[in-house]
Amino acid sequence: MAYVAIADRDHEQHLHDPDTFITKYVWSQDHKVIAIQYGGTAIAMGVIALALSLLMRLQIGFPDTFNITPYEYYQYVTMHGMIMVIYLLTALFLGGFGNYLIPLMCGARDMVFPYMNMLSFWVFLVACIILCISFFVPGGPTGAGWTLYPPQAILQGTPGVDWGIVLMLLSLAVFIVAFTMGGLNYVTTVLQARCRGMTLMRLPLSVWGIFVATILGLLAFPALLVAAIMMLLDRAIDTSFFMPSLLSMGEALDTQGGSPILFQHLFWFFGHPEVYIVALPAFGLVSDLLSTHARKNIFGYRMMVWAIIAIGALSFVVWAHHMYVSGMNPYFGFFFATTTLIIAVPTAIKVYNWVLTLWRGDLHFNLPMLWATGFIFTFVHGGLTGLFLGNVTVDLPLSDTYFVVGHFHMVMGVSPIMVLFGAIYHWFPKMTGKMPNKTLGTIHFWMTFLGTYAIYLPMHYVGILGMPRRYYAYGDTDFIPESAAIANEGITIAAIFVAVAQVIFFINIFYSMWKGKDSGPNPWRATTLEWQTPDTPPKHGNWGPELPEVHRWAYDYSVPGDDGDYIPQNHPIKPGEASVGA
Amino acid sequence: MATEGQQHPLSIYFWIWGLLFLFSAFSYGTDFLPEGLVRWGLILLLMVLKAGFIIAIFMHMAWERVALIWAILGPPVLLLFLIGFMVYEGDYTEATRVDSFTAPPEPVGLEHH
Amino acid sequence: MAQQGTAAADKKHWDSIVTDWSADKQTFQVPWGKAMMWIFLLSDTFIFTSFLVGYGHDRISTAAAWPNASEVFALTIFGIDMPLILIAIMTFVLITSSGTMAMAVNYGYRGDRARAASLMLITAAFGAIFVGMQAFEWTKLIEEGVRPWENPFGAEQFGAAFFMITGFHGLHVSAGVIYLFIVARRVITGYYEKPERKGNYEIVEIVGLYWHFVDLVWVFIFAFFYLW
Amino acid sequence: MAVALAVVLVVLVVGSLVYHFLSPWYFTEIASNWDLIDLTVDITFWVCGFVFVAVNLFTAYCVVKFRHRPGHKAHYEPESHKLEIGLTIFTSIGVAAMLAPGLIAWGDFVRVPEGAMQVEAVGKQWHWSYRFPGEDGQFGNTDVRQMTVDNPLGVDPSDPAGEDDIVVTQPIVHLPLDQDTHMLLRSSDVLHNFTVPQFRVKMDLVPGMVTYQWFRPTVEGTYEVLCEELCGIGHFAMRSKVVVQSRDAFETWLDAQPTFAETQDRPVGNPTRGATTYAVCLACHGAEGQGNQAMNAPKLAGQEPWYIRRQIANYQSGRRGTEDNIAVQMAAMAAVMTTPGVIEDVIAYIGTFPDEPAETTIVGDVDRGRGLYQTCALCHGDEGQGSWNANAPRLAGMSDWSLHRQLMKFKEPDPAARRGGHPDDIYGDQMNLMAVLLKDEAAISDVIAYINTLP
């Protein structure tokens, strides 16, 4: 009396092919179209955040010649951070790549609830619009820092206390609704709508990364939602959840007894899993890029899966490592430092396995491979600086300095970005049927890779010097040598350089879409299901009349005894074949 | 396959219904106990019992496969960390307040009832 | 291959965890909607817990006196002071609605459309009564001067947390009532008898899951807000 | 491509090491007992540095060695348990080696040693004050609702323990050398963070609670205190100083500071007596404190009393008075006000002057000025009325030419000629940081033109 899986009653599914332009491209319920809508919107938001980062950098690098006020500076920092983390990375990885890859890689015709999936995008768009509106309201967007700590976030003295903060919280709440609608889809699809033969342990790591990240999102965003609601109430009707008795600009407020630390705990109970929400999909995607272009199975697949799960679970019990110096009960430091450093172990396993995948491989340095290798470098760097901060005592001198800024840009501001570019170049042929231009892509890679290192490495040292983060200007400090100003100028110049490099990326994308070489269905000779679709780009319903059937794991590259160097997942096991995936 | 699904004798729902009534009555009763461990113990015990019955019987968790049960009941364990730490954090915050701050004004409306 | 054997594995047997999680096609042998509802409820659990944690932390950390819930929520009926009496009644109402919901699910699967639908409507009615009583409770508190931003009986967070948490719960109940209405209507009109739906009434169970969850949350609110 | 990538990886690894060892950029000299923190940092650098080098060089090796060559086929090896377990153990050892000293040091940090001296740092937007427990060794309770211009720390007057508390409203605190110091932290408005980079430790200030850190200063000197938790737009300009000195010097300093009780009965100024003293000022500032541009003397009438008090103190202590000739002049005048109570008398007398808005002399683009003033308004008030809480004087209706000159002086690059250039003039320094956003003289005129439109 078990429930019959979709794969066994495929004939019952009725896909209503859209017939008008509107239903095909605008109100589309096709996961591939939604993915591109999500991705396009996220990238557009990312470009805004990139522009903001340049304005900030100009101020820090050239404080005497460049002209923005601290008011604007803090607004830019805040919007830059929030957009990059939530509206670019989370949306692009999960809404974009999650949407595109999950059904294809699992062998499904679409997400399980296409209508809700469509709504998810439109609600996300609303969230983006609300956020953008805050640039135009009186007082402008909030300047509370992306962590939005109260009481400061809702008191005079911070930009955007009138409308900015309200719109920010509102936008986040709407985003969470959108994410939940999408996320339920991704999780349910992975769990319940795989094709025949597709066990969880045969899924490509991309799906695993996105899947676990989505679960993290579903469990972590609630804390942010609640914190946002409570702060909205504090802001709008003067409740005192986070507000003790205090003075604001010399006037005593009517609030009493609330706890600012509570917000920080709720925020980071969300916030730490959030950083893995943007890291785990990157881990997954990069594994597939490495394996495909190394023509070699990913090393230690099972350990990779368990490491993802372990990181995901641990990420809920390390949150207070962002709060070592927040004034919380200091005894918590022992617990959180220990759990935080323990995360290094599963993460280390992942790093080792990526490198071991290269080892004795047959490395083709196609575009995606360049980015993937670059990722290993930047991620190791950023992860290791994370260990500095995680080790509670070391965090004492370094917290709230540019060392932290260096850490999280290395680990989040470039590593996942590298994966994203690699992944876009990798799946571009599937999405469009055209190859991306290799020369342009290579230039883009070198400029971005070297440029970002030149941005972020010096940040660490500026931080070690003691330069605090979120400082509009440094003025004179007796312990920061004047040479630090040179470092800051250098960083700014590098940032401009990298920003210019992104233009090449957009040129490449549009040019290749229009004039690129035809790619054929499987230009990288990859094993996973999305490359085995009958059409490229895949049509609505993905698989034509018959759902695929999977016979092996996703990494049968260079199988001994086989003539080619890859065997797609849907190829039956040949008698006597030595595949482990069997 | 139309009628496949969770089907159990109706009587079991009546039983649980009755039990939940009873437990609710008991937990209502705890309100008349003095503050202390006994009261807290009973509140929590009855709460867990009621929640358990609702999940197990009304939501049919008892008849689901173990894979689903653990997938749903496992993750909330993470919340225990949040709850535990926040209780300690609350005590810590209160201690610093009592130590260093003038006590907040007495409530004005205590003549109620 | 091994996966074919999953259905056979005894579902209570611990090995079935392994067989289910290593199966192809699907992990849980339940409909999509039901799987999704469970996962949603899991996420919702995190929401409500965060609310309760926020409230609890504020309550523990404030140095102001916390009002005694059993006094604040007392009613005088026939001249007798009955602490928490209304809340107790609300609890019973909600439990009763859970009972009728469970029966609706049962009749749904039996294909007894009329009974299933009417039980759902009864459930919705109980839900509406619950919301009504909650509204009464709110009015009473507001009349006594409790506001989200002030509280004559002590700590400010008392009113704020009360309105926020019961409000959020009340929204869940109200949404459930609407959801019940929609599904009940479809059950009556024979929507699920259409060929492509094949007389499939799992939707009733899915609504049921949601409804029981709302009841479940109330158990915790009752313990932590009213009895603490 | 593969070779290029490998070379770049090697260059980046080597370059990072060179950068680390050769660049001039590292921690500032330590000046406290927290060598253990520096040691932990060093251990962490060694462990992580080793991993960084090893992993990336191995990657570079693989990139070259296993690059695609025709006819070459990858090795098929799904997993190797032995290798993976070995690496896991290796990693765990590395982690433990960093964590152990870290936790030990943290254990030291959370437990304040017996006999530590208590000091309280109070932060508010964007200013620091300090308090010592006084003779009884006990702090009085505090209450933000009691904070006023006369009780800026909000000490509860009804708590007897508070009477002998020593109140330091200037943002400069002295600490004795080699004394364990238990620094209690309190904020009256938003989060702040008390950081002295040379002491290595930091901790947030949280409104509604009291947090702490402890350290033992080990090197005499003056150290900058930074606020390292975003607290609004003045965050970057929220500074203070710690002076570490011998115990004797410290005691002398401490004895000169008023107790809370003393600050509460500051002598009330006598305007009639003040009038006599004011006769000296009158020549320049005018009979009714209306100011006189020809004499370079700004308007005094209507200025906040605490601001006048602070400026006279600044002139008397040498924090101001050398930046230009006009200041030299004023310093000389201020030096004569030595009789106790005379300053209060003068201030009281100035308080009796009619407050007519000063004549406006500066023109500029009011709209642009309005935008610029947005930032100023947070301290000086939307109406330019000034704020005791932000320590910001009144601007509206005051002598605009003087504002102009002072803003120019705040922007002066040479510290000796700059107002706020004196190391102890922390409010001046705050204005130095803020004046950065008035890029040129036109901006100054614009903002003053806007201030002139304020009531």
Ligand code: HEA
């Ligand atoms: C993608 C995002 C991402 C990722 C993956 C990480 C990963 C990690 N982060 Fe980071 N972090 C952020 C994003 C991220 N972080 C952000 C955005 C902030 C700032 C937020 C703000 O305040 O605005 C932050 C801040 C932050 C802090 C707070 C600092 C402060 O404010 O004072 C801390 C402290 O513990 C920390 C620690 C860590 C650790 C230990 C890891 C670990 O997971 C890293 C694990 C990886 C490795 C260790 C490398 C690979 C391992 C090996 C090669 C093995 C060898 C190792 C040994 C033998 C030792 N991070």
Ligand code: HEA
């Ligand atoms: C994903 C996250 C992300 C990314 C990519 C970036 C990118 C950059 N960030 Fe930042 N940053 C944050 C997240 C990120 N940042 C966060 C969370 C904060 C904290 C905010 C706070 O304190 O509240 C912060 C703060 C922060 C500061 C500190 C400000 C301060 O404390 O005062 C600085 C200063 O230099 C800075 C600079 C930069 C620069 C120069 C870039 C870049 O310009 C680097 C170069 C560009 C790229 C690497 C390419 C990016 C490409 C796109 C965006 C296009 C998208 C397209 C695709 C991916 C297909 N960022």
Ligand code: CUA
């Ligand atoms: Cu005070 Cu930042």
Ligand SMILES: [Cu+2]
């Ligand atoms: Cu973290």
